[in-house]
Amino acid sequence: MRVVITGAAGFIGSRFTEMLLEQADRLGYDDVVLLDALTYSGRRENIESALGDSRVRFVLGSITDADVTNDVVANAHAVVHFAAESHVDRSITGARTFFETNVLGTQQLLESARRNGVERFVHVSTDEVYGSIESGSWREDHLLEPNSPYSSSKAGSDLAALAYHRTYGLSVMVTRCSNNYGPRQFPEKVIPLFVTNLKDGHKVPLYGDGLNVRDWLHVDDHCRGVLLVLESGRAGEIYNIGGGTELTNRDLTDRLLALCGRDASMIEPVIDRLGHDRRYSVDWSKIKDELGYEPQVGFDEGLAATVQWYRDNEEWWRPLKERAS
Numbered sequence: 001m002r003v004v005i006t007g008a009a010g011f012i013g014s015r016f017t018e019m020l021l022e023q024a025d026r027l028g029y030d031d032v033v034l035l036d037a038l039t040y041s042g043r044r045e046n047i048e049s050a051l052g053d054s055r056v057r058f059v060l061g062s063i064t065d066a067d068v069t070n071d072v073v074a075n076a077h078a079v080v081h082f083a084a085e086s087h088v089d090r091s092i093t094g095a096r097t098f099f100e101t102n103v104l105g106t107q108q109l110l111e112s113a114r115r116n117g118v119e120r121f122v123h124v125s126t127d128e129v130y131g132s133i134e135s136g137s138w139r140e141d142h143l144l145e146p147n148s149p150y151s152s153s154k155a156g157s158d159l160a161a162l163a164y165h166r167t168y169g170l171s172v173m174v175t176r177c178s179n180n181y182g183p184r185q186f187p188e189k190v191i192p193l194f195v196t197n198l199k200d201g202h203k204v205p206l207y208g209d210g211l212n213v214r215d216w217l218h219v220d221d222h223c224r225g226v227l228l229v230l231e232s233g234r235a236g237e238i239y240n241i242g243g244g245t246e247l248t249n250r251d252l253t254d255r256l257l258a259l260c261g262r263d264a265s266m267i268e269p270v271i272d273r274l275g276h277d278r279r280y281s282v283d284w285s286k287i288k289d290e291l292g293y294e295p296q297v298g299f300d301e302g303l304a305a306t307v308q309w310y311r312d313n314e315e316w317w318r319p320l321k322e323r324a325s
């Protein structure tokens, strides 16, 4: 049976691929197709070990290309869709690609999936589609009030995915996860950016007053949640995936400074991000109650291991950081 993983060469998709391969026999997948356009954030080295597995085939191509999507989803049982433009700051300076990839690309993939009789389609989304919340947590039926070009393009893709379920009966599940951290995250995102800056003795840019709150989840826990939804999620349903570790950006920065043996003199306050959401908080009781999801990686232990990974894998991040600057 075939499963297609889009965006498999990115941060989360590559980890998901490894975890799916560990369970592929049990799930009945012996044909695992990795589709990725290898944009700046998609790295072939992220899937090097997966490519050594005889069940795996890599396809270099875009989800916006009908020939590509029709080819990969032909005879597929399932699609797990991670491919996206994913960095909020980039969406503020160049929104168009976000709508092309995230909205039109997702629609193209959905179209190929429904024409080819795909039986399970997991659309991986983000809690950022809900906007910002002062207190309490969002449930899955909360209004979508996205504020950035990134989150609005993801919201558009969520709605397209759900419409393909209602209109065509495609068996779509949508997941909305909080902020992920872990190995192989592109060094433009806050945790790898700060750790690698500190390693080089550079200051870390902290937006505004540093009091924006994010809920952090280890990438392994996100992937566990997506696997549960792939296996047992109900068609047409949305599942929030959260971690329960809410921190202000300042708190997070202080922890990273301590783990890197530095102090607050390394913080450089910078002008706030345009439209910066103040607080994200998802209520993930639905996936817990229905599918038995429970995060397994404690934040302190996960963060320390992540910092250590960037220390040990300089050859992975340094070329990316040099090219991006």
Ligand code: NAD
Binding pocket: 006, 007, 008, 009, 010, 011, 012, 013, 035, 036, 037, 038, 039, 040, 041, 042, 043, 061, 062, 063, 064, 081, 082, 083, 084, 085, 086, 087, 101, 105, 124, 125, 126, 127, 154, 176, 177, 178, 179, 180, 181, 186
């Ligand atoms: P990433 O930027 O590391 O990876 C994205 C991958 O998609 C890359 O490999 C890239 O080459 C590929 N890609 C981009 N455009 C493509 C196209 N047109 N065709 C095929 N492949 C294309 O991002 P990530 O952090 O791994 O995020 C993966 C997914 O998870 C995204 O959909 C994102 O919205 C969602 N998500 C991320 C987080 C987070 O904290 N990182 C949280 C919640 C949800």
